[in-house]
Amino acid sequence: MATGPKSSKTATNEYRISIEGNPYPHALALVNPAGDNLNIKRHGFTGPLGQLLSLKYTVYDDANEKLFTVVDGGFSNMPRVALIIEHKEVAVFDYGLNRLEMKCVTNIPNYTIKGNFLFGDYxxxxxxxxxxxSVNVLQCDKQSCFNIQVLDKAELAAAIGIPTAIALLRARIEEHLE
Known part of the structure; x- marks a missing residue:
């Protein structure tokens, strides 16, 4: 939970989301540069053997109004991170042995994801x-969505030799809602 002055809405509608793996397990932190109070609830989903399959982070403001949800499914066979706003999946980050891909999967006007994305394998x-x-900008608008494939299988194999079973994704995302 971030600390700072209370507000019913965040002053800048700006958040910084850090997704890190070391390489296992993944951790996700949300920071609001404006210092507004945020209530972050973490929900874990486990498999039949008790293994952690995914994490869901739901972010509320101090008026207990839901702002957005981040889902980290990085424990599954096809790891993915999804940013969800108002029940709409805005951006998906898939990372596996065959590809590293970013997708914008919905059209929300004036929505931008900015930042430096570092993809690596451990x-x-x-x-x-x-x-x-690294990829710098992924933007969605009313007319278009971007689908950026960063690496193919051959490039991945050349970069790391024998691919390992666990991919490491570190991303810093700044999302702005205008």
């Missing part, structure tokens, strides 16, 4: 992180 033998590629 080398379990040398215990080092390998930087593969």
């Amino acid at each position: 080398d379990i033998f040398s215990q080092r992180e390998v930087k593969l590629s």
Whole structure:
């Protein structure tokens, strides 16, 4: 929960979302630069053996009004992170052995995701992180959505040698609602 002056809505409608893996498990933190009070509720979903499958973070303002939800499904066979606003999936980040892909899956006007995205795979033998590629801007508007494929399988194999079963995704997302 962020600390700061109370407001029924955030002053800037701006949040910074950090998604990190080390490489397992994944952790997600939400920071509001304006310092408004946010109530972040974390929900875990487990499998039949008790393993953690995914995490859902629901963010409320101090008036207990739901702002948005972030779902981290990074524990599944096809890891993905989804940013959900008003029950609409706004952006999806898929990362696996065959591809690293970002999708905008809905049309919300004046909505922009900005930031530096660092995609990497964790080398379990040398215990080092390998930087593969970076993407700067993903934007949605009324007319178009962008689907950016960062790496294909051959590029991934060339970058890290033998692919490991767990991909590491570190992303910093700034989302603005105008």
